Amino acid sequence: MSFPIADWPDLPAALIAEVREFVRIDHQADDDAIDAFLRGAASLCEDFTGQMLIVRSVTDMLPAPHVWQKLKRLPVQSITSVEYVAANGTAAALAVEDYALDIDSDGIGWIRLHQSDGGSRIRVTYSAGLAMDWDELPAGLRQGIVRMAGYLYANRDGVDAGGPPSAVTALWRPHRRMRIA
Structure with missing residues (x-):
């Protein structure tokens, strides 16, 4: 990875x-x-x-179910944007009230959509790294x-x-x- x-x-x-x-x-x-x-x-x-090792920006493409999902890289420092990506590839920023975020004590980033159409994806941009x-x-x-x-x-x-x-x-x-x- x-x-x-x-x-x-x-x-x-x-x-x-x-x-x-x-x-x-x-x-x-x-x-x-x-x-x-x-x-x-x-x-x-x-x-x-x-x-x-060194903090860098990362983008993950994730399915968009109505469950908590882990981000792929560790340790997450901050989550900067969440976008809905339609089947045709167009992207739109999600409103803050449309999802929940968490970074736990182990540096694992989590995201969960409050609603999902089941077929879309989300693009999450975040910073991760130890130093x-x-x-x-x-x-x-x-x-x-x-x-x-x-x-x-x-x-x-x-x-x-x-x-x-x-x-x-x-x-x-x-x-x-x-x-x-």
Whole structure:
């Protein structure tokens, strides 16, 4: 359920420097490759933890029954719009009194229509993520991303040293959110 790597917010130079220091290189010639490996590592982290790292805007298309439905991404920070989408694809904003919203203590966003025609869909736009930027990311997640990017950099030529370091999993596991689909 990852975003395309190109959709990630810009990486700070300090994060690229952390990877350079971790893999013990003293030149900047591979910074573009390190940037790509960091983006890949961050995407793997999101997939492993089940949470978006950096707050970004998300849009979900959902069926429109008269029941509570979970939004797909975690942790939800805010729900910004709800639109009715007709079968022909036209969209119209729903009035606030037409639906109920909730963000529970686990960061799960919920929506329920008060009335439904049974055949329409709704488009929900919301913000989700753990931190506003890379510097606010929990230290364990950030260090795991740096280690994973370093592993990917060191093994970029296809030489596998036995799989990703177990330290990465140990750093990410406390933040893992399991969901039953």
